[in-house]
Amino acid sequence: MARPKILVVGAGFAGVECMRRLERRLGPAEAELTLVTPFSYQLYLPLLPHVAAGVLTPQSVAVSLRRSQRYRTRIIPGGAIGVDLKSKVCVIRDITDKIINERFDHIVLTPGSITRTFDIPGLAEHARGMKTLAEAAYIRDHVISQLDLADASQDEAERRSRLQFIVVGGGYAGTETAAYLQTLTCNAVKRYPRLDPSLIKWHLIDIAPKLMPELGERLGRNAQELLERRGIEISLGVSVARADDEEVTLTDGRVLPTRTLIWTAGVAASPLIGTLGAETAKGRLVVTPEMNVPGHEGVFALGDAAAVPDLAKGEDGAICPPTAQHAMRQGKAVADNVIAQLRGQPMQPYVHKDLGLVVDLGGSDAVSRPLGVELRGLPAQVVARGYHWSALRTGVAKTRVLTNWALNAVAGDDFVRTGFLSRRPATLRDFEYTNAYLTPEELAEHVAKATAAQVG
Numbered sequence: 001m002a003r004p005k006i007l008v009v010g011a012g013f014a015g016v017e018c019m020r021r022l023e024r025r026l027g028p029a030e031a032e033l034t035l036v037t038p039f040s041y042q043l044y045l046p047l048l049p050h051v052a053a054g055v056l057t058p059q060s061v062a063v064s065l066r067r068s069q070r071y072r073t074r075i076i077p078g079g080a081i082g083v084d085l086k087s088k089v090c091v092i093r094d095i096t097d098k099i100i101n102e103r104f105d106h107i108v109l110t111p112g113s114i115t116r117t118f119d120i121p122g123l124a125e126h127a128r129g130m131k132t133l134a135e136a137a138y139i140r141d142h143v144i145s146q147l148d149l150a151d152a153s154q155d156e157a158e159r160r161s162r163l164q165f166i167v168v169g170g171g172y173a174g175t176e177t178a179a180y181l182q183t184l185t186c187n188a189v190k191r192y193p194r195l196d197p198s199l200i201k202w203h204l205i206d207i208a209p210k211l212m213p214e215l216g217e218r219l220g221r222n223a224q225e226l227l228e229r230r231g232i233e234i235s236l237g238v239s240v241a242r243a244d245d246e247e248v249t250l251t252d253g254r255v256l257p258t259r260t261l262i263w264t265a266g267v268a269a270s271p272l273i274g275t276l277g278a279e280t281a282k283g284r285l286v287v288t289p290e291m292n293v294p295g296h297e298g299v300f301a302l303g304d305a306a307a308v309p310d311l312a313k314g315e316d317g318a319i320c321p322p323t324a325q326h327a328m329r330q331g332k333a334v335a336d337n338v339i340a341q342l343r344g345q346p347m348q349p350y351v352h353k354d355l356g357l358v359v360d361l362g363g364s365d366a367v368s369r370p371l372g373v374e375l376r377g378l379p380a381q382v383v384a385r386g387y388h389w390s391a392l393r394t395g396v397a398k399t400r401v402l403t404n405w406a407l408n409a410v411a412g413d414d415f416v417r418t419g420f421l422s423r424r425p426a427t428l429r430d431f432e433y434t435n436a437y438l439t440p441e442e443l444a445e446h447v448a449k450a451t452a453a454q455v456g
Contacts, residue, residue, distance in 0.1 A: 003029065003030065003031055003032045004030075004031050004032070004105040004106060004342060005031070005032045005034065005103065005104045005105045005106070006022060006031050006032065006033050006034070006104070006105070006106045006107075006108070006338060007034045007035075007036065007090055007102060007104035007106070007107045007108070008022075008033070008034070008035045008036070008107075008108045008110065009036045009080045009083075009090065009107065009108065009109050009110060009111055009272070010036070010037060010080075010109070010110035010111045010112055010270075010303070011035060011037035011039070011040075011041070011042050011065060012042065012043070012045075012110055012112045012303060012304075012327065013042070013045075013303065013324045013327035013328045013331065014110040014112075014302045014303035014327040014328070014330050014331040014334075015035070015037070015108070015110035015303070015331065016042045016065065016331065016393065017327075017328045017329075017330075017331025017332050017335070018108050018110065018302075018331035018332070018334050018335045018338075019033065019035055019073055019331075019335075020393075021331070021332050021335035021336070022335045022338065022339070023072060023073060025335065025336075025339055026339060026342075028072065030342065031106075031342065032074075033072065033073040033074065034073065034074045034075075034076060034102065034104075035065070035073050035074070035075050035076070036075075036076045036078060036079070036080050036090065036092055036102070037065070037075065037076075037077070037078075037079075038077065038078060038079050038095060039062070039077075040064065040065045040066060040075055040077065041062040041063055041064050041065055042062075042063045042065060042393065043061060043062055043063075043132070043133055044061040044062075044063060044388070044391070044392060044397075045131075045324065046172075046324060046388055047060075047061045047388060047401070048061065048130055048131075048133070048135075048136040048173075048177075049130065049136075049173070049176040049177045049179070049180040049181070049360075050180065050360075050404075051133070051136040051137065051140070052130065052136040052137075052139045052140045052143075052177065052180060052181060052184075053140070053180035053181055053183065053184040053362070053413075054140060054184060054408075054413040054414075054415070054416075055180070055362075055404065055405065055408045055413070056400075056401060056404045056405070056408075057400070057404060058133050058136070058137055059400065060397065060400040060401045060404050061133070061397075061401070062133060063392065063393050063394055063397045064394070064396075067394055067396065076092055076094065076100065076102065077094055077095045078092045078093050078094035078095055078100065079092065079093055079433060079436060080092050080111060080272055081093050081272070081275070081436055081437045081438050082272070082275040082437065082438035082442070082443035082446070083107065083109070083272065083275055083276055083443075084443055084444070084447045085276055085277070085278065085293075085296050085299055087447050087451065088103055088104050088105065088107075088298075089101050089102070089103055089104075089447055089450070090102045090103075090104060090107065091438060091443060091446060091447070093436060099446075101447075101450050104298075105298060106298040106299075106300075106338055106341070106342070107298065107299055107300070108300045108301075108302070108334055108335075108338065109272070109273075109285070109299070109300065109301040109302070109305060109306070110301075110302055110303045110305065110327075110331070111269075111270035111272040111273070111303075111305050112270055112303060112304050112305060113131075113267035113268060113269055113270060113304035113305060113322060114131065114267065114268055114269075114270060114271070114432045114434055115129040115131050115263060115264070115265075115266075115267060115268075115428055115432060116265060116266040116267050116268040117263065117265075117428060118265075120239075120240055120241065120242065120243065121241075121242045121243070122242055122243035122244050123240065123243050123263065124427060124428060124429060125243070125427060126243040126244065126245065126261055127168075127243060127261045127262070127263035127427075127428060128142070128260075128261065128262050128263065128427075128428070128431075129262070129263055129264065129428050129431060129432065130173055130174075130177050130262060130264050131267075131431070131432060132431050132432065134431055135431045137418070137420070138431075139181070139262060140184075140417075141417050141418060141419065141420070142260065143165065143181055143184065143185060143260065144184075144188065144415055144416075144417040145417055146162040146163065146165075146259055146260060147162075147163070147185065147188055147189065147192055147195065147415075148417065149162055150162040150163050150192075150195060150199075151192045151194050151195055157257070159195070159199060160199055160257060161246055161247070161257035161258055161259055162259050163185075163195070163199040163200045163201065164199075164200075164201045164203070164256060164257060164258045164260075165181065165182075165185070165200075165201070165202050165203070165258060165260040165262070166202075166203045166205060166248055166256060166258050166260065166261050166262065167181075167202070167203065167204050167205070167262045167264065168205045168206070168239065168240055168261070168262070168263050168264065168265050169205075169206060169263065169264030169265040169266065170204060170205075170206030170208055170210075170211045170212060170234075170236065171206075171212060171264065171265075171266065172212060172357075172359055173264040174204065174206070174262075174264035174265070175204065175211065175212060175223065175227070175359060175361070176359060176360060176361065177262060177264060178202055178204045178227070178232055178262075179227060179230075179232070179361040179362050179365070180361075180362050181202070181262075182202040182230060182231070182232055183230075183362045183363065184413065184415075185200050185202070186200065186230075186231075187412065187413060187415075188413070188415045191415060200231075201231075201233065202231065202232045202233065203232070203233050203234075203235065203256065204227065204232055204233070204234045204235070205234075205235045205236075205238055205239065205240070205250065206235075206236055206238075206239075206265070207236075207237065207238065207239040207265075208236060208237075209236055209237055210236065211223060211224045211234065211236065212359065214357060215357060215359065215367060215369060216369065216374070218374060219367045219369060219374050219376065222367055222376050223359060223361065223367045226361065226365055226367075227361070230365075235250070235252075238250050238251055238252050239251050239265075240261070243261055245259075246258070246259060248261055263428065267304060267322060268283050269283045269284045269285070269304060269305040269306075270304075270305050271434060271437040272305070272437060273285050273301075273305050274437070274440070275437060275438055275439070275440055275443050276293075277440055278293055278295075278296070279294070280307070281307040281319070282307070284304075284305060284306055284307040284319070285301045285305055285306045285307065286307050287300070287301050287302070287306050287307065287308055287309075288309075288349075289308075289309045289311055289349030289350055289351075290337050290347040290348065290349055290350070291306065291308055291330060291333065291334050291337065291350055292337070292347070297341075298341065300334050300337065300338065302327070302330040302331065302333075302334050303322070303326075303327040303330060303331075304322035304327070307319045308320040308326070308330060308350060309349075309350075311349060311350070311351045312351050312352055312353040312354070320350075320352075321354075323354075324391065325352075325354065325355060326352060326354075328391070329350070329352045330350055330352075333348065333350045334350075336348065355370065355371060356368065356369045356370040356371050356372065356373075357369050358370070358380070358383055358384035358387050358388075359380075359384065360381065360384040360385060360388070363381075364377060364378045364381050365377070365381065366378075366380035366381035366383075366384045367380050368380035368383045368384050370383050370387075385405065388401075389401060389402060
């Protein structure tokens with residue numbers, strides 16, 4: 001008999017943990033394993049602000065998928081752009097733009113998320129995200145280029161606009177991005193004797209009334225006070241009304257001259273979910289506690305793209321937050337359930353109690369709440385970096401990150417602008433490929449044509 005085909009879509013925390021567990025626990029004769037991902041690495045997203053600030057090199061947070069000693073998974077280099085659950089076909093656009101139809105018996109959907117945007121004039125054209133490795137590298141180049149251009153300019157108004165930076169999103173990604181890049185510019189401006197350091201202004205903006213409310217009242221307030229002491233202006237209850245080339249208009253009427261708008265105001269499930277024709281909740285795919293898509297045997301979904309019930313909270317309708325902590329554990333749980341289904345054994349529901357939160361603000365500044373214990377300053381920083389370091393999957397990645405942290409602490413940054421991405425498109429759509437997916441109608445037509453051609 002032919003081996004059943006297990007297809008995993010996405011190489012984020014959930015997808016990689018699932019695939020590695022399948023490799024370890026399934027014999028080669030039990031199943032054929034395939035992974036669909038544009039890049040043959042797992043991106044450690046929480047450390048992207050470190051890359052943008054030059055504390056870590058890009059290679060440090062891109063963990064190779066081909067280093068595993070048990071590596072036997074076939075990797076298809078491309079992105080899934082549609083899934084027909086009835087025909088059990090995943091449509092893939094590979095990195096050469098060739099369209100591939102990959103059949104499966106079991107599929108694990110971990111396509112992750114994209115940056116959540118709104119219908120704000122100019123946002124898509126002028127905002128930059130912090131969701132991919134390319135975006136982090138681009139933002140670093142862009143921020144340093146603003147210092148270079150301000151230093152070269154003879155126009156005082158242009159200087160002021162180039163040295164004013166806006167980050168939208170008061171969650172972990174936005175707060176850490178603002179903190180790290182503000183440190184980068186404050187250190188870099190010392191190398192620009194013609195620039196007045198007081199002209200550098202960072203704004204952190206969020207529509208919510210509190211900064212990082214998940215941290216709790218006290219730690220959230222401590223983080224806000226710390227950032228304000230460092231000179232970051234925090235505006236809560238405010239968002240962007242309009243974005244242009246040289247200024248951003250806020251909903252409170254203020255107009256801020258700037259050439260830099262970084263948008264980190266939450267995430268939305270991958271557009272791939274919209275091609276399935278299955279039930280969703282707030283854009284995320286509805287699944288059972290076993291992470292099976294109801295009515296579709298052999299179809300599992302988890303991570304940012306799935307509304308996984310949070311049984312540990314004991315609340316009706318509670319859904320697991322889209323965090324790396326949950327994604328990694330869900331990946332292992334789904335692998336076990338796929339194996340159980342293959343072997344005719346009962347599947348187990350996913351239950352995990354949140355272990356806490358860590359927020360790294362650079363240097364010795366951090367706030368953390370491991371296991372409910374509130375920490376701030378150096379102890380919180382040790383916990384935050386210790387958690388990130390331990391979560392890295394390979395010894396090589398751990399060594400690179402630890403070496404980079406140590407080197408940066410001792411030698412600082414060289415403030416090098418590579419220029420690799422200076423001539424490339426730099427919009428949210430270009431970096432995250434949000435326009436690459438098929439509509440349900442296009443998917444149905446494509447599968448029908450492929451089936452007809454195969455029969456003929």
